[in-house]
Amino acid sequence: MRTVYVGCVGLVAAALVGVACAQEKKSATVTITVPESGYKETIVTVDGVELKGTGATREFTAPNLEAGKEYTFKVEARIEPNNYTKITRPREITLKAGDAAKLDLTTEDKKLDKIVVRWVPTPVDIVDEMAKLAKIGKNDVVFDPGCGDAVMLIRPVKELGAKKGIGIDIDPKMVAAAKDKAKAEGVAEKIVITEGDILNEKDMAGAAEATVVLVYIGDDLGARMSPVLQKLLKPGARVVSHRFKLGDWKPDRTVTVKGADGDDYVLHLWTVKEKEKK
Ligand SMILES: C[S@@+](CC[C@H](N)C(=O)[O-])C[C@H]1O[C@@H](n2cnc3c(N)ncnc32)[C@H](O)[C@@H]1O
Incomplete structure (x- = not known):
């Protein structure tokens, strides 16, 4: 007082x-x-x-x-x-x-x-469904804002031959875990992980390089990050979000997939159009 x-x-x-x-x-x-x-x-x-x-x-x-x-x-x-x-x-x-x-x-x-938002990993089979929805191929650069242990980067690089994975996480322990995992999976040279805040435009620089964004971050943070993401992404970039929407940015498609654990998972897809750039 x-x-x-x-x-x-x-x-x-x-x-x-x-x-x-x-x-x-x-x-x-x-x-x-x-x-x-x-x-x-x-x-x-x-x-x-x-x-x-x-x-x-x-x-x-x-x-x-x-x-x-x-x-x-x-x-x-x-x-x-x-x-x-x-x-x-x-x-x-x-x-x-x-x-x-x-x-x-x-x-x-x-x-x-x-x-x-604390770390809750996306199951591997759901990451694969997200990659399928985003049509990830070998020319893609994948960005995960709030990457956790980097599962959303390691799978596309390792299984689909994506060119590069870029991840940021606010938690230094997750940054270390993601780097260790990328090394253990033999893809460390193609994956760049840094400590950063998705609400800081400078830390989000990876979005400008990305052709695909895979994200799982919660409604509140997702809504706050959305304008920065839309500003940085190139036209044609695809964004797939596990469960959460990105503020008032209307997805082009929403699908429900069945997980290996028997649960339903909702995925949203956006493709960045010229007019949506902010
Ligand atoms: C729900 S987990 C998702 C992890 C991973 N993308 C996945 O799907 O398995 C969210 C992650 O975002 C990180 N995070 C939370 N707030 C953040 C922020 N402001 N900036 C960057 N990362 C953040 C957390 O530390 C956590 O690792």
Whole structure:
């Protein structure tokens, strides 16, 4: 909590200001609206302390605020829309004694919010189905933003003779695992893995070289990455996403394939057209 003195209202005698203010202590309340994920309850903290409650709203009371002062609190929502995505949404709210404020934590702020998607590998047979949908051949350069252990690069290079695989991952442990795996599979010389963030256009440079993108990254991150991807990709490039769409970019085809494990897998295909370049 940060406090800023803003003066007492309605007092005439300057000499009495300090005394009068000190006596006027009141609470302030905030009704905080949060996203309901259906997977896990959203956790809300104020200055690091978790608020009690469940559902779409939480109530915060700041007790004993001195009249004439402003108090700034750090509020944070930790949202888990599914078992692989964690969104941290930090905000600040400034209160005065007697306030009954509202704070909406349901809307995204692209600059402030942090999204972390953990590694969940795509099964090998589904990678092969994605490669088939993208019609990967020996002239293709395949890019995977959020490559994990690089299965989506190793399979096309090893099994289909793709020219090159380029992967980035934000997690240095996954970068090391991907490099080790490419070496173990004997395709290290054709696969370039670097540590990078798919939300950083510079780190996404591999997209400009790619003729095919294979991706599995979740709705929230995918939507944020989509404009960068569309900007960098060449016309004619094919994008196949395992399960998730890429924001409001409408896929040209969506298919459901049966996995070796008996589960259904949804795959989306886009082919970059001249007019779609941003
Ligand atoms: C669901 S896994 C998919 C891995 C691989 N593409 C596959 O399908 O097997 C998502 C991967 O993206 C990485 N990742 C998450 N956020 C990222 C970001 N902002 N930039 C780059 N990689 C990220 C994670 O570390 C994880 O390895």
